[in-house]
Amino acid sequence: GAVVSQHPSWVICKSGTSVKIECRSLDFQATTMFWYRQFPKQSLMLMATSNEGSKATYEQGVEKDKFLINHASLTLSTLTVTSAHPEDSSFYICSATDNLAASGRLGEQFFGPGTRLTVL
Amino acid sequence: KQEVTQIPAALSVPEGENLVLNCSFTDSAIYNLQWFRQDPGKGLTSLLLIQSSQREQTSGRLNASLDKSSGRSTLYIAASQPGDSATYLCAVPSGGSYIPTFGRGTSLIVHP
Numbered sequence: 001g002a003v004v005s006q007h008p009s010w011v012i013c014k015s016g017t018s019v020k021i022e023c024r025s026l027d028f029q030a031t032t033m034f035w036y037r038q039f040p041k042q043s044l045m046l047m048a049t050s051n052e053g054s055k056a057t058y059e060q061g062v063e064k065d066k067f068l069i070n071h072a073s074l075t076l077s078t079l080t081v082t083s084a085h086p087e088d089s090s091f092y093i094c095s096a097t098d099n100l101a102a103s104g105r106l107g108e109q110f111f112g113p114g115t116r117l118t119v120l
Numbered sequence: 121k122q123e124v125t126q127i128p129a130a131l132s133v134p135e136g137e138n139l140v141l142n143c144s145f146t147d148s149a150i151y152n153l154q155w156f157r158q159d160p161g162k163g164l165t166s167l168l169l170i171q172s173s174q175r176e177q178t179s180g181r182l183n184a185s186l187d188k189s190s191g192r193s194t195l196y197i198a199a200s201q202p203g204d205s206a207t208y209l210c211a212v213p214s215g216g217s218y219i220p221t222f223g224r225g226t227s228l229i230v231h232p
Contacts, residue, residue, distance in 0.1 A: 006163070034219070043209065043224045044164075093163055097218060106171075107152045107218035109211065111164035 002028045004096050006112035013084055014120055021079045021115045023094035029074040030096035034109070035067075038091040050077045084119045091116055122147045122214040126223035133230055139197040141226045143210030148188045150213050154220065155184050155195050157206040164209065168195070200230045 003026040013019050023033055031052050036044040048056045048069050056069035066088075068080040077096075081088055093114040097107060123146045133139060143153075152171045156164040168177045168184040170193070176185040181198040193212075197204060207227045211220035 032218075043222045046219065046221075049219060091161075095164075105169065107213065108166065108169045109154060109164075109220060110166065111156070113163040114161075116161070 002026075002096070002098055002108075002110040004030075004094065004110045004112040006094055006115050008115060009113060010116040010118075012118045012120065015085050016083055019081045019084055019117060021081075021092055021094075021117075023077045023079070023096070023112050025075045025096045025098075025110070028096075028098040028110075029100060030077075031074060031099040033071060033077040033094055033096045035069060035077075035079050036093045036095070038093060038114075044093065047079075081117065084117070086119045089117055089119045122150075122212055122221040124210055124212050124221050124223040126208075126210055126226050128226055129224065130227045131229070133200060133228075135200060135202060135230055135232050137200050137230075139200050139228070141195040141197070141208050141210075141228075143193040143195070143212070143223055145191045145193075145210075145212040145221075147212075147214055148191050149216065150188065151218055152213065153184075153186055153193050154211045155182075155193075156209045156211060158209060158225070159206050167208075197228075200228075202230050202232055205229050 005024045007022045033050045035047045047062045048058045050056045050071040071077040095109045095111045125144045127142045154169045155167040170186045183196040207225040209225045210223045
């Protein structure tokens with residue numbers, strides 16, 4: 001199946017710093033990537049939908065200026081948490097869909113392994 | 121807006137049992153439905169994808185069914201093993217899109 005990687009897998013930073021998380025589709029082109037946030041023992045919360053070459057679409061309640069998303073190529077999307085604070089500590093997961101997939105696999109989501117962010 | 125409910129929230133069973141995990145959704149105008157497993161502190165692993173035109177999909181000991189008209193999907197796990205212990209998530213897009221809404225998951229523990 002399709003593989004999605006994330007880097008870094010975990011990061012610890014001081015309050016006020018910015019952190020960049022990369023999401024890559026390794027063996028397919030991902031026109032669309034999704035960024036999620038997950039708190040302990042809770043389900044995934046969609047933060048934004050990222051389309052290659054265009055601005056991301058953010059979900060209601062997600063601050064655009066705080067969570068900067070860039071999708072510069074068909075295989076890479078980045079999420080930058082700006083001026084991070086302890087309440088931003090969470091598990092961030094990306095997913096991607098292969099828009100050229102066979103009709104029977106259209107819309108299938110492939111997830112990265114996640115990034116654990118801890119803000120001190 | 122799509123709402124996804126998973127029952128039960130948690131399940132603890134002895135090894136060897138056949139299991140049924142349930143997923144219900146409110147908007148039946150969907151393109152597909154996908155089942156995932158998530159191990160603690162890890163990302164999601166896709167288990168089965170069912171397109172809207174299909175009624176079921178099978179992979180090894182897993183079988184997922186889809187009944188769009190009633191807004192339900194069921195994941196069957198045959199002959200459960202301790203390695204099946206994980207959280208199982210159901211993801212269903214809202215009508216007219218591929219963007220999924222996730223249920224809260226079923227936390228499964230299979231003990232030897």
